[in-house]
Amino acid sequence: MADIKFMNLSENGNPATTDSVLIGNSQDGMKRTTLGTIGNMFAVHSAxxxxxxxxxxxxxxxxxxxxxxxxxxxxxxxxxxxxxxxxxxxxxxxxxxxxxxxxxxxxxxxxxxxxxxxxxxxxxxxxxxxxxxxxxxxxxxx
Incomplete structure (x- = not known):
């Protein structure tokens, strides 16, 4: 079984791009990624x-x-x-x-x-x- 790190949960009205979230799909399972990585998916460079x-x-x-x-x-x-x-x-x-x-x-x-x-x-x-x-x-x- 994979190691899962548990974090203290609290509300943060000011998330940073270095904050992590869990993402997952049926092919790769669950992973942790940063909000910055998710934001880069939607960024349009050289628009x-x-x-x-x-x-x-x-x-x-x-x-x-x-x-x-x-x-x-x-x-x-x-x-x-x-x-x-x-x-x-x-x-x-x-x-x-x-x-x-x-x-x-x-x-x-x-x-x-x-x-x-x-x-x-x-x-x-x-x-x-x-x-x-x-x-x-x-x-x-x-």
């Missing part, structure tokens, strides 16, 4: 994941007729497929290398567009880009 998608603004430079005029252009973006995660939405966009206003059209679609309003000269520089951030949720939670 959220973020990906940044960048596009060079120079890809649409042929649409700029006057570099000194403010212009609105759209750039196609596609959220990558991430193993173990489900795409939820785009959570923001930004310009890199210059100042502009931007927004993501169709925030709930993996394939969307970022619209940007800036001076044409800023949109022709090869190092300038726009970035959108995609939010993913772990598959177990989606």
């Amino acid at each position: 959220l994941h973020f990906e940044e998608v960048s596009v060079s603004t120079a890809t649409n430079s042929s649409k700029i007729t006057d570099p000194n005029v403010e212009i609105g252009l759209s750039y196609d973006i596609t959220a990558p497929t991430i193993s173990g995660y489900t795409f939820e939405c785009w959570i923001g966009s930004q310009s890199n290398g210059f100042i502009a206003t931007s927004y993501v059209n169709s925030k709930l679609n993996m394939q969307s567009q970022v619209w940007i309003k800036a001076f044409g000269r800023d949109l022709t520089v090869a190092n300038n880009s726009i970035t959108a951030t995609a939010l993913y949720i772990k598959n177990e939670l989606a």
Whole structure:
């Protein structure tokens, strides 16, 4: 027969993760485990994941007729497929290398567009880009 340790029983309104409880099943019988171990079973680690998608603004430079005029252009973006995660939405966009206003059209679609309003000269520089951030949720939670 297995050794069973008996403990003094008392109510504790503040259990700690190091406190033990008895668990059991028909395959393994009774065992003692900590509340921390049980809590880890239900913990979801890395529940959220973020990906940044960048596009060079120079890809649409042929649409700029006057570099000194403010212009609105759209750039196609596609959220990558991430193993173990489900795409939820785009959570923001930004310009890199210059100042502009931007927004993501169709925030709930993996394939969307970022619209940007800036001076044409800023949109022709090869190092300038726009970035959108995609939010993913772990598959177990989606």
